[in-house]
Amino acid sequence: MATYKKRGYKPKTKAEKQDALEENSTTAEVFNTLDESASRTEEWAVKNQNYIIGAVAAIVVVVLGFLAYNKFVAEPKASEAMNEMFKAQQYFEQALNGAAAKDSLYTLSLNGGEGKYGMLDIINEYSGTPAANLANYYAGMAYYSLNDYTNSVKYLGKFSSKDKMLGPIANGRIGDAFVQLNQPEDALNYYEKAANMNKNDYTTPMFLFKAGNVALNLGKTKKALDHFTTIKESYPNSSEAGNIDVFIGKAQASL
Numbered sequence: 097m098a099t100y101k102k103r104g105y106k107p108k109t110k111a112e113k114q115d116a117l118e119e120n121s122t123t124a125e126v127f128n129t130l131d132e133s134a135s136r137t138e139e140w141a142v143k144n145q146n147y148i149i150g151a152v153a154a155i156v157v158v159v160l161g162f163l164a165y166n167k168f169v170a171e172p173k174a175s176e177a178m179n180e181m182f183k184a185q186q187y188f189e190q191a192l193n194g195a196a197a198k199d200s201l202y203t204l205s206l207n208g209g210e211g212k213y214g215m216l217d218i219i220n221e222y223s224g225t226p227a228a229n230l231a232n233y234y235a236g237m238a239y240y241s242l243n244d245y246t247n248s249v250k251y252l253g254k255f256s257s258k259d260k261m262l263g264p265i266a267n268g269r270i271g272d273a274f275v276q277l278n279q280p281e282d283a284l285n286y287y288e289k290a291a292n293m294n295k296n297d298y299t300t301p302m303f304l305f306k307a308g309n310v311a312l313n314l315g316k317t318k319k320a321l322d323h324f325t326t327i328k329e330s331y332p333n334s335s336e337a338g339n340i341d342v343f344i345g346k347a348q349a350s351l
Contacts, residue, residue: 176222177226177227177228180221181227183208184204184213187204187209191205198241202241202242206238206239215234216231216235218231219231219232219235229254230255232255233255233262236251236266237269240252240272246273248273249273253270260296261296265290265299267287267293267303268299271284271310280314283310284314287306287307291303291323298334301336302336304323304331305323305343307319308327308347317347317350317351320350324340324343324344328340
């Protein structure tokens with residue numbers, strides 16, 4: 097059992113003297129071990145200081161390089177890409193708004209005109225920028241309007257967005273393209289993916305309805321019924337809910 101000893105306490109008995117010697121010896125061993133460890137560490141540090149300095153320097157160079165790249169290369173490149181894409185966006189919007197010669201405008205949007213880049217040029221020349229990502233969306237939509245469903249799937253599949261509308265719409269359009277390509281299983285997968293992304297009162301019931309109809313045609317009656325019922329119960333104010341009871345009845349009749 098440990099006992100408290102006052103400062104200046106001197107051992108009186110032989111046993112106490114022996115205990116004091118052992119305690120002092122143990123303490124000395126601990127400090128000697130610590131000293132030896134510190135010495136070995138110092139020796140290692142001195143011996144390998146060039147490597148240590150080099151490693152630290154390398155880390156600093158990488159961090160500074162990354163920051164410099166973002167500031168002097170990536171950011172200006174991204175800004176330049178958005179400026180270059182402006183004319184292609186104009187062509188796309190004119191076609192979308194019902195201008196005459198829509199097909200020609202969509203083609204100009206893809207390939208460029210008046211000496212300006214098209215969406216395909218932006219994708220190739222500014223890969224990795226937000227502009228190139230957005231150009232994939234425009235390209236996929238343009239190809240769909242030109243009835244080139246394979247390229248529509250290709251470019252929309254490269255587009256990614258957390259936007260509440262753009263993400264679901266892109267995946268839903270891929271579903272539309274697969275319907276046109278007579279690949280209903282793929283269409284169903286993308287409609288369901290679109291319906292489950294960023295759920296809202298507009299895109300969610302729209303793609304649930306499309307998913308339900310494709311599922312019904314595939315004989316997946318239970319899945320179709322689930323999608324139609326979700327529209328009725330969770331999105332009663334959507335346009336799809338207007339005559340949803342008819343589709344629920346079709347699905348129930350096929351069970």
